[in-house]
Amino acid sequence: MAKLGERTVTARDGRRLTVAEWGVPGGIPVAWLHGTPGSRLGRHHDEAMYERLGMHLVTYDRPGYGGSDRHRGRSVVDAVDDVAAIMDALGHERFVVGGGSGGSPHSLACAARLGERILSAYAFVPVAPFEALGQRWTDGMGPSNVEEFGAAFAGEAALQQYLDGELAGMRDDVLSILGEEDGDLAESDRQVLARDSVQRVFREMLVEAVRQGVAGWLDDDLAFVRPWGFDVREIRVPLLIAYGCDDTLTPRAHGDWLAATVPGAETVLMQAGHLSAMDYQESNWARVLERAGAAR
Numbered sequence: 001m002a003k004l005g006e007r008t009v010t011a012r013d014g015r016r017l018t019v020a021e022w023g024v025p026g027g028i029p030v031a032w033l034h035g036t037p038g039s040r041l042g043r044h045h046d047e048a049m050y051e052r053l054g055m056h057l058v059t060y061d062r063p064g065y066g067g068s069d070r071h072r073g074r075s076v077v078d079a080v081d082d083v084a085a086i087m088d089a090l091g092h093e094r095f096v097v098g099g100g101s102g103g104s105p106h107s108l109a110c111a112a113r114l115g116e117r118i119l120s121a122y123a124f125v126p127v128a129p130f131e132a133l134g135q136r137w138t139d140g141m142g143p144s145n146v147e148e149f150g151a152a153f154a155g156e157a158a159l160q161q162y163l164d165g166e167l168a169g170m171r172d173d174v175l176s177i178l179g180e181e182d183g184d185l186a187e188s189d190r191q192v193l194a195r196d197s198v199q200r201v202f203r204e205m206l207v208e209a210v211r212q213g214v215a216g217w218l219d220d221d222l223a224f225v226r227p228w229g230f231d232v233r234e235i236r237v238p239l240l241i242a243y244g245c246d247d248t249l250t251p252r253a254h255g256d257w258l259a260a261t262v263p264g265a266e267t268v269l270m271q272a273g274h275l276s277a278m279d280y281q282e283s284n285w286a287r288v289l290e291r292a293g294a295a296r
Contacts, residue, residue: 002047009089012081018067019086022057023050028289029095030057031083036102037217039066039208045197049282053289060086064216066208074219077229079106080113096292098122101250101274102220105228112234119292120238125247125277128254130225140251142184152221159221163214174206175199186246186273193275232262238291242268242284249274
Protein backbone atom coordinates (compact mmCIF):
# COMPACT_ATOMS: atom_id res chain seq x y z
CA MET A 1 0.00 0.00 0.00
CA ALA A 2 1.49 3.33 -1.08
CA LYS A 3 -0.47 5.57 1.31
CA LEU A 4 1.79 7.46 3.70
CA GLY A 5 -0.82 9.10 5.90
CA GLU A 6 -3.46 11.79 6.25
CA ARG A 7 -3.63 15.16 8.00
CA THR A 8 -5.70 18.32 8.22
CA VAL A 9 -4.26 21.60 6.96
CA THR A 10 -5.69 25.03 7.71
CA ALA A 11 -6.38 27.20 4.67
CA ARG A 12 -5.42 30.87 4.75
CA ASP A 13 -9.00 31.86 5.61
CA GLY A 14 -9.27 29.28 8.39
CA ARG A 15 -11.09 26.49 6.53
CA ARG A 16 -10.06 22.88 7.12
CA LEU A 17 -8.54 20.95 4.21
CA THR A 18 -8.15 17.16 4.46
CA VAL A 19 -4.93 15.88 2.86
CA ALA A 20 -3.51 12.45 2.02
CA GLU A 21 0.04 11.49 1.01
CA TRP A 22 1.10 8.56 -1.17
CA GLY A 23 4.22 7.03 -2.66
CA VAL A 24 7.81 7.69 -1.63
CA PRO A 25 8.84 9.81 1.38
CA GLY A 26 11.39 12.25 0.05
CA GLY A 27 10.31 11.65 -3.54
CA ILE A 28 9.47 14.37 -6.05
CA PRO A 29 6.56 16.28 -4.48
CA VAL A 30 3.44 16.27 -6.64
CA ALA A 31 0.15 18.00 -5.84
CA TRP A 32 -2.64 16.04 -7.58
CA LEU A 33 -6.13 17.55 -7.90
CA HIS A 34 -8.99 15.06 -8.12
CA GLY A 35 -11.84 14.95 -10.64
CA THR A 36 -15.51 15.86 -10.26
CA PRO A 37 -16.91 14.44 -8.08
CA GLY A 38 -13.89 13.16 -6.22
CA SER A 39 -11.85 13.19 -3.05
CA ARG A 40 -8.34 12.83 -1.67
CA LEU A 41 -8.72 9.05 -2.17
CA GLY A 42 -8.62 9.50 -5.94
CA ARG A 43 -5.37 7.94 -7.14
CA HIS A 44 -4.12 5.47 -9.74
CA HIS A 45 -5.39 1.94 -9.16
CA ASP A 46 -1.78 0.68 -9.34
CA GLU A 47 -0.39 2.58 -6.37
CA ALA A 48 3.04 1.01 -6.87
CA MET A 49 3.37 3.32 -9.89
CA TYR A 50 4.20 6.18 -7.51
CA GLU A 51 7.03 4.16 -6.01
CA ARG A 52 8.37 3.13 -9.43
CA LEU A 53 8.47 6.79 -10.51
CA GLY A 54 9.83 8.14 -7.21
CA MET A 55 6.78 10.34 -6.54
CA HIS A 56 5.55 11.80 -3.26
CA LEU A 57 1.91 12.41 -4.21
CA VAL A 58 -0.19 14.87 -2.22
CA THR A 59 -3.97 14.78 -2.66
CA TYR A 60 -6.68 16.74 -0.89
CA ASP A 61 -10.45 17.10 -0.74
CA ARG A 62 -11.46 20.25 -2.58
CA PRO A 63 -13.78 22.42 -0.46
CA GLY A 64 -17.11 20.72 0.19
CA TYR A 65 -15.80 17.23 -0.52
CA GLY A 66 -14.79 14.59 2.03
CA GLY A 67 -13.44 16.23 5.16
CA SER A 68 -12.76 19.72 3.74
CA ASP A 69 -14.92 22.67 4.72
CA ARG A 70 -17.08 24.15 2.00
CA HIS A 71 -16.07 27.40 0.25
CA ARG A 72 -19.40 28.52 -1.17
CA GLY A 73 -19.19 30.53 -4.38
CA ARG A 74 -15.57 29.57 -5.04
CA SER A 75 -14.03 30.04 -8.45
CA VAL A 76 -11.44 27.82 -10.12
CA VAL A 77 -8.58 30.18 -9.25
CA ASP A 78 -9.37 29.89 -5.53
CA ALA A 79 -7.66 26.50 -5.56
CA VAL A 80 -4.31 28.27 -5.87
CA ASP A 81 -4.27 29.52 -2.27
CA ASP A 82 -5.42 26.15 -0.93
CA VAL A 83 -2.72 24.22 -2.79
CA ALA A 84 -0.08 26.74 -1.69
CA ALA A 85 -1.20 26.41 1.94
CA ILE A 86 -1.07 22.60 1.78
CA MET A 87 2.37 22.45 0.21
CA ASP A 88 3.66 25.07 2.65
CA ALA A 89 2.38 22.97 5.56
CA LEU A 90 4.14 19.90 4.16
CA GLY A 91 7.40 21.78 3.59
CA HIS A 92 7.41 21.66 -0.21
CA GLU A 93 8.67 24.95 -1.64
CA ARG A 94 8.76 23.67 -5.25
CA PHE A 95 6.61 20.89 -6.65
CA VAL A 96 4.83 19.41 -9.64
CA VAL A 97 1.10 20.07 -10.01
CA GLY A 98 -1.39 17.97 -11.94
CA GLY A 99 -5.10 17.42 -12.21
CA GLY A 100 -7.43 15.04 -13.99
CA SER A 101 -10.80 15.85 -15.54
CA GLY A 102 -12.53 18.28 -13.16
CA GLY A 103 -9.24 18.74 -11.31
CA SER A 104 -7.47 19.97 -14.44
CA PRO A 105 -8.78 23.57 -14.42
CA HIS A 106 -7.63 23.91 -10.81
CA SER A 107 -4.18 22.51 -11.62
CA LEU A 108 -3.91 24.90 -14.58
CA ALA A 109 -4.70 27.77 -12.21
CA CYS A 110 -1.81 26.69 -9.99
CA ALA A 111 0.49 26.45 -13.01
CA ALA A 112 -0.52 29.97 -14.02
CA ARG A 113 -0.34 31.66 -10.64
CA LEU A 114 2.32 29.89 -8.55
CA GLY A 115 5.14 30.73 -10.94
CA GLU A 116 8.57 29.46 -9.97
CA ARG A 117 7.15 27.17 -7.29
CA ILE A 118 5.90 24.87 -10.06
CA LEU A 119 8.53 22.52 -11.51
CA SER A 120 6.16 21.20 -14.18
CA ALA A 121 2.42 20.76 -14.67
CA TYR A 122 0.08 18.11 -16.03
CA ALA A 123 -3.48 18.42 -17.34
CA PHE A 124 -5.04 14.96 -17.84
CA VAL A 125 -8.30 14.49 -19.81
CA PRO A 126 -8.80 18.22 -19.23
CA VAL A 127 -11.70 20.66 -19.27
CA ALA A 128 -11.54 23.90 -21.28
CA PRO A 129 -13.16 27.17 -20.14
CA PHE A 130 -16.78 27.54 -21.21
CA GLU A 131 -16.15 30.89 -22.88
CA ALA A 132 -13.50 29.24 -25.08
CA LEU A 133 -15.97 26.89 -26.79
CA GLY A 134 -19.31 28.54 -26.07
CA GLN A 135 -22.29 26.44 -27.10
CA ARG A 136 -19.90 23.76 -28.41
CA TRP A 137 -18.64 23.15 -24.86
CA THR A 138 -20.94 20.12 -24.37
CA ASP A 139 -20.64 18.78 -27.94
CA GLY A 140 -19.55 15.15 -27.81
CA MET A 141 -20.45 14.66 -24.14
CA GLY A 142 -22.59 11.74 -23.06
CA PRO A 143 -26.26 12.44 -22.25
CA SER A 144 -25.80 12.52 -18.47
CA ASN A 145 -23.06 15.13 -18.68
CA VAL A 146 -25.16 17.24 -21.05
CA GLU A 147 -28.06 17.07 -18.60
CA GLU A 148 -25.84 17.88 -15.61
CA PHE A 149 -24.29 20.94 -17.18
CA GLY A 150 -27.64 22.04 -18.54
CA ALA A 151 -28.70 22.22 -14.91
CA ALA A 152 -25.52 24.15 -14.05
CA PHE A 153 -26.28 26.72 -16.75
CA ALA A 154 -29.80 27.04 -15.29
CA GLY A 155 -28.42 28.04 -11.89
CA GLU A 156 -27.63 26.72 -8.42
CA ALA A 157 -31.18 25.66 -7.52
CA ALA A 158 -31.60 23.58 -10.68
CA LEU A 159 -28.18 22.01 -10.26
CA GLN A 160 -28.85 21.20 -6.59
CA GLN A 161 -32.02 19.36 -7.58
CA TYR A 162 -30.22 17.42 -10.31
CA LEU A 163 -27.29 16.40 -8.10
CA ASP A 164 -29.57 15.41 -5.23
CA GLY A 165 -31.14 12.95 -7.67
CA GLU A 166 -27.70 11.62 -8.62
CA LEU A 167 -26.83 11.24 -4.93
CA ALA A 168 -29.99 9.20 -4.35
CA GLY A 169 -28.94 6.84 -7.16
CA MET A 170 -25.49 6.47 -5.64
CA ARG A 171 -27.01 4.97 -2.50
CA ASP A 172 -27.87 1.87 -4.57
CA ASP A 173 -24.61 1.83 -6.55
CA VAL A 174 -22.00 4.53 -6.08
CA LEU A 175 -20.60 3.83 -9.55
CA SER A 176 -23.91 4.73 -11.19
CA ILE A 177 -22.77 8.34 -11.66
CA LEU A 178 -20.12 7.23 -14.16
CA GLY A 179 -22.91 6.76 -16.69
CA GLU A 180 -22.07 3.21 -17.75
CA GLU A 181 -25.76 2.37 -18.13
CA ASP A 182 -26.63 5.69 -19.81
CA GLY A 183 -24.38 5.35 -22.83
CA ASP A 184 -21.96 7.94 -21.46
CA LEU A 185 -18.81 5.83 -21.68
CA ALA A 186 -16.77 4.60 -24.62
CA GLU A 187 -16.36 0.83 -24.94
CA SER A 188 -12.72 1.11 -23.83
CA ASP A 189 -13.91 2.89 -20.68
CA ARG A 190 -16.36 0.13 -19.83
CA GLN A 191 -13.60 -2.44 -20.18
CA VAL A 192 -11.36 -0.53 -17.77
CA LEU A 193 -14.19 0.01 -15.31
CA ALA A 194 -14.74 -3.77 -15.21
CA ARG A 195 -11.37 -4.22 -13.46
CA ASP A 196 -11.66 -4.97 -9.75
CA SER A 197 -8.75 -2.69 -8.86
CA VAL A 198 -10.30 0.26 -10.71
CA GLN A 199 -13.71 -0.29 -9.11
CA ARG A 200 -12.13 -0.45 -5.66
CA VAL A 201 -10.47 2.95 -6.02
CA PHE A 202 -13.55 4.59 -7.57
CA ARG A 203 -15.81 3.26 -4.82
CA GLU A 204 -13.52 4.50 -2.05
CA MET A 205 -13.08 7.89 -3.71
CA LEU A 206 -16.76 8.47 -4.46
CA VAL A 207 -18.12 7.36 -1.09
CA GLU A 208 -15.78 9.86 0.54
CA ALA A 209 -16.55 12.54 -2.06
CA VAL A 210 -20.21 12.79 -1.03
CA ARG A 211 -19.73 12.42 2.71
CA GLN A 212 -21.12 15.97 3.12
CA GLY A 213 -23.66 15.59 0.32
CA VAL A 214 -23.19 17.26 -3.06
CA ALA A 215 -21.74 20.63 -1.94
CA GLY A 216 -18.29 20.15 -3.45
CA TRP A 217 -19.68 18.67 -6.65
CA LEU A 218 -22.15 21.54 -7.05
CA ASP A 219 -19.49 24.18 -6.43
CA ASP A 220 -17.16 22.53 -8.97
CA ASP A 221 -19.82 22.47 -11.70
CA LEU A 222 -20.78 26.09 -11.14
CA ALA A 223 -17.12 27.14 -11.20
CA PHE A 224 -16.53 25.38 -14.54
CA VAL A 225 -19.26 27.31 -16.37
CA ARG A 226 -18.33 30.70 -14.89
CA PRO A 227 -15.14 32.71 -15.54
CA TRP A 228 -12.24 30.81 -14.02
CA GLY A 229 -10.46 33.88 -12.65
CA PHE A 230 -7.27 33.46 -14.68
CA ASP A 231 -6.18 33.01 -18.30
CA VAL A 232 -4.46 29.77 -19.32
CA ARG A 233 -2.20 31.90 -21.55
CA GLU A 234 -0.51 33.04 -18.32
CA ILE A 235 1.11 29.61 -17.94
CA ARG A 236 4.87 29.69 -18.46
CA VAL A 237 5.94 26.47 -16.72
CA PRO A 238 6.50 23.17 -18.56
CA LEU A 239 3.04 21.67 -19.14
CA LEU A 240 1.88 18.33 -20.52
CA ILE A 241 -1.70 18.18 -21.82
CA ALA A 242 -2.91 14.60 -22.36
CA TYR A 243 -6.39 13.94 -23.73
CA GLY A 244 -8.32 11.11 -25.37
CA CYS A 245 -9.67 11.01 -28.90
CA ASP A 246 -12.70 8.92 -27.76
CA ASP A 247 -13.51 10.83 -24.56
CA THR A 248 -17.25 11.32 -23.96
CA LEU A 249 -16.91 13.14 -20.62
CA THR A 250 -14.36 15.80 -21.53
CA PRO A 251 -14.42 15.61 -25.33
CA ARG A 252 -11.41 16.02 -27.58
CA ALA A 253 -12.34 19.61 -28.47
CA HIS A 254 -11.46 20.67 -24.92
CA GLY A 255 -7.95 19.25 -25.17
CA ASP A 256 -7.51 20.57 -28.71
CA TRP A 257 -8.33 24.11 -27.55
CA LEU A 258 -5.95 23.96 -24.59
CA ALA A 259 -3.19 22.47 -26.75
CA ALA A 260 -3.55 25.31 -29.25
CA THR A 261 -3.78 28.03 -26.60
CA VAL A 262 -1.28 27.39 -23.78
CA PRO A 263 2.13 28.69 -24.92
CA GLY A 264 4.75 25.97 -25.31
CA ALA A 265 2.59 23.12 -23.98
CA GLU A 266 3.52 19.56 -24.88
CA THR A 267 0.54 17.42 -25.90
CA VAL A 268 -0.29 13.72 -26.00
CA LEU A 269 -3.38 12.61 -27.91
CA MET A 270 -4.26 9.24 -26.41
CA GLN A 271 -6.12 6.55 -28.30
CA ALA A 272 -8.51 6.22 -25.38
CA GLY A 273 -11.66 7.39 -23.67
CA HIS A 274 -11.95 9.16 -20.33
CA LEU A 275 -11.29 6.19 -18.02
CA SER A 276 -9.19 4.06 -20.36
CA ALA A 277 -6.75 6.99 -20.55
CA MET A 278 -5.47 5.87 -17.13
CA ASP A 279 -3.50 3.18 -18.95
CA TYR A 280 -1.29 6.01 -20.27
CA GLN A 281 -0.67 7.49 -16.84
CA GLU A 282 2.72 5.96 -16.11
CA SER A 283 4.28 7.03 -19.41
CA ASN A 284 2.69 10.47 -19.12
CA TRP A 285 3.94 10.94 -15.58
CA ALA A 286 7.43 9.91 -16.65
CA ARG A 287 7.41 12.77 -19.16
CA VAL A 288 6.09 15.25 -16.60
CA LEU A 289 8.71 14.25 -14.03
CA GLU A 290 11.49 14.39 -16.60
CA ARG A 291 10.58 18.01 -17.32
CA ALA A 292 10.41 18.69 -13.57
CA GLY A 293 13.92 17.31 -13.15
CA ALA A 294 15.22 19.61 -15.86
CA ALA A 295 13.64 22.58 -14.08
CA ARG A 296 15.17 21.89 -10.64
